[in-house]
Amino acid sequence: MQRVFVVSPERTSLSPCRPARARWLLTQQKAAVLRRYPFTIILRQPPSATVTPPLRVKLDPGSKTTGIAVVNEATGEVVWAAEVSHRRRQVKDALDVRRAARRGRRQRHTHYRPPRFDNRTRPTGWLPPSLASRVHNVVTWVERLRRYAPLTAVSLELVRFDPHLIEHPETTGIEYQQGTLAGWEVREYLLLKWGYRCAYCQQEAMRWEVDHILPRSRGGSNRVSNLALACHACNQAKGDRTATEYGHPEVQAQAGKPLKDAAAINSTRWALYELLQQTGLPVETGTGGRTKWNRTQRGLPKTHWTDAACVGASTPMSLRAQGVIPLAIQAMGRHSRQMCRPNAFGFPDKAPKATSVVGGFRTGDMVRASVPPPSVKTGTYVGRIAIRATGSCNLKTAAGTIQGIHYKYCHSLHRGDGYSYTKGAALPPQP
Numbered sequence: 001m002q003r004v005f006v007v008s009p010e011r012t013s014l015s016p017c018r019p020a021r022a023r024w025l026l027t028q029q030k031a032a033v034l035r036r037y038p039f040t041i042i043l044r045q046p047p048s049a050t051v052t053p054p055l056r057v058k059l060d061p062g063s064k065t066t067g068i069a070v071v072n073e074a075t076g077e078v079v080w081a082a083e084v085s086h087r088r089r090q091v092k093d094a095l096d097v098r099r100a101a102r103r104g105r106r107q108r109h110t111h112y113r114p115p116r117f118d119n120r121t122r123p124t125g126w127l128p129p130s131l132a133s134r135v136h137n138v139v140t141w142v143e144r145l146r147r148y149a150p151l152t153a154v155s156l157e158l159v160r161f162d163p164h165l166i167e168h169p170e171t172t173g174i175e176y177q178q179g180t181l182a183g184w185e186v187r188e189y190l191l192l193k194w195g196y197r198c199a200y201c202q203q204e205a206m207r208w209e210v211d212h213i214l215p216r217s218r219g220g221s222n223r224v225s226n227l228a229l230a231c232h233a234c235n236q237a238k239g240d241r242t243a244t245e246y247g248h249p250e251v252q253a254q255a256g257k258p259l260k261d262a263a264a265i266n267s268t269r270w271a272l273y274e275l276l277q278q279t280g281l282p283v284e285t286g287t288g289g290r291t292k293w294n295r296t297q298r299g300l301p302k303t304h305w306t307d308a309a310c311v312g313a314s315t316p317m318s319l320r321a322q323g324v325i326p327l328a329i330q331a332m333g334r335h336s337r338q339m340c341r342p343n344a345f346g347f348p349d350k351a352p353k354a355t356s357v358v359g360g361f362r363t364g365d366m367v368r369a370s371v372p373p374p375s376v377k378t379g380t381y382v383g384r385i386a387i388r389a390t391g392s393c394n395l396k397t398a399a400g401t402i403q404g405i406h407y408k409y410c411h412s413l414h415r416g417d418g419y420s421y422t423k424g425a426a427l428p429p430q431p
Ligand SMILES: [Zn+2]
Pocket: 198, 199, 200, 201, 202, 203, 230, 231, 232, 233, 234, 235
């Protein structure tokens, strides 16, 4: 079951409690809501005794979405989970607009903002802004969680496969079957090497089979240099022929070329790893192959947060993930820094920094709106507000955007902090 974060009156993080206990503490006036996202309560009196469970925050970084899970290592309970959606294109698009506006200004021979040629060096470890944004989203959330939960360690999926595990499959007795951890590492390796396509028909299949280029029946080995990714149809059609006999000498040639170790690690994850180490928490790294193996062993469905809970060798043997409702977090950015909005031709055509506060609300605040009858919009909505100078604002809820909600019907739940929040979906009940 999902737990609620608890902090002491001095704001030291305590052991997260069950929702029922949090409700009791709140109704008995023994605690108050400190923060809505993630839901955190603050005790009014210091606790008499404290126990600190070993909580580990586990991360599965992705290009679109990063899974986060906080796991109690002693009990295997998933205490809290979230999925952070990154901004991706929006970052690049915003910079493209800025670049175009500046270029346009220079073309018009205005006297200000000349091109600067001496500031173009990139520091070592530089990442494109869209990727840096992803990395910082994750670091931000680890730092935030540390404030509300007594985290003791971090697990990060750093690489796709373990190059040492698959290096000499023959000598280390590795079977390519899915049953073993090494088998999953080999599968990850093959997926990356063959680009998620059948080596023979180049189609993206739903189910992959590992094909022996020189068949086992004719003495072919289990080394990765003898393995290719194939769809079921091609694997059956090939039978006990070699790839060349089957009419695909290029598959044989490509299989012999090893995939560089560097291919297993991407720069974004590496940058994240280095930043996480600076937090001072011990950072454990895992491979994508191990994550999948752990997840299948524990019979969990694939989502970003269950993958996160399964990262690394430290994953408890039984993971209790039922009843966890992940928080869906969407990175939104924090307003615009432009003092003046240009039109499509680069000419300033809007007032510098239009109204940013209406009725005490700013764009990005999470609010609850209760619209009284009679109105077509009568009802209660929870969402992210986008303010309008008229006072009639837009509300982005999980169900969609509702226009024309006046701020006087809104009640602030959470001040804008660069993210928007909705409730994620819980796991389907186990049969
Ligand atoms: Zn095929």
